[in-house]
Amino acid sequence: MPELPEVETMCRGIRSIEGYQVHRVKLIPCGLKPISVTPEIGEISQTLDRRTVTGVTRLGKRVLIWFDEKYLLVIEPRMTGLVMLENPPNFTHLRFEVLFQRSRKGLDKQHAKSANHRTKKLLFWDRRGLGTIRLMNEDQYQSDLKLRLGPDALEMTAKLFLERFAKTSRAIKVALLDQGLVAGIGNIYAAEILFLAGVDPRTQCNRLSRKQWERVASATRVILNAAIKYEGSTLSDGTYRNAINGEGSYQQCHRVYDREGNPCSRCAEGIIQRIVQAQRSTFFCRSCQRKRGQHPSLL
């Protein structure tokens, strides 16, 4: 569920670990199946020991934590993973922990006196345990991550969409979820983007017009930036939280996702439909999102 806006919110929420030094890394035995960690935890711990966090960035739906500009932890929350600094959503779900100390150069007088600024904890919670954590160096980052993923969704332009999507015959909704084509879009935002663009989610990519790709590109930026502003979507199951256990509020802005049977907020006559594509729910308005037609989008 964490898609680009939720992962971006996580990154912003943990950025205060920058300048801190790794003191301890451990997998938490929580009674649930351990999450996938590569390489084994002992090697991660050894490699990161005393290294300083030099940056927290994001690529698609992954959180990247850089150490001495040389190594990075790649955290993939997948369905239910949460990267947090505090306030456990549920104690039994804690899977991974990094304890930091403020490194000597980052220790100013003011902070030296207050104990609660001397250490920090980075926690990974995952209700279902499908998330993964990988330690990489710069080369692995290039070959195992950069090369396999499409451009980050916030970088997408109509030109890039045409280059990367226009040849495939897959339905646009399904293709938008392919992280090799574009990184960061998941089931919720794919639905919202296509609604805003006025494009039928079943349309084959190779049948979309240039005009339609322009609307998709524009809607991608508009939707994702708005969702970041609202700190992501916390659905009715309440799973998603930000770094300090707060909820996102973009779910209040959803126009189609999980709104089956409700009247369309745009055309009033339409009812939001739910169909299944590639074993996933797709929500859309049949009258606002037609395969062809000159209807104006909401942009």
Place this chain on the structure above:
DNA sequence: CATATGTCCTGAGAGC
């Protein structure tokens, strides 16, 4: 190669 399907895992909610 492109595309489609199955699998991982847990907890919430439905139905009886």
Place this chain on the structure above:
DNA sequence: TGCTCTCAGGACATAT
């Protein structure tokens, strides 16, 4: 109340 069943969907492995 308490049981069983289905479903949620991100990424990758395997199949077509």
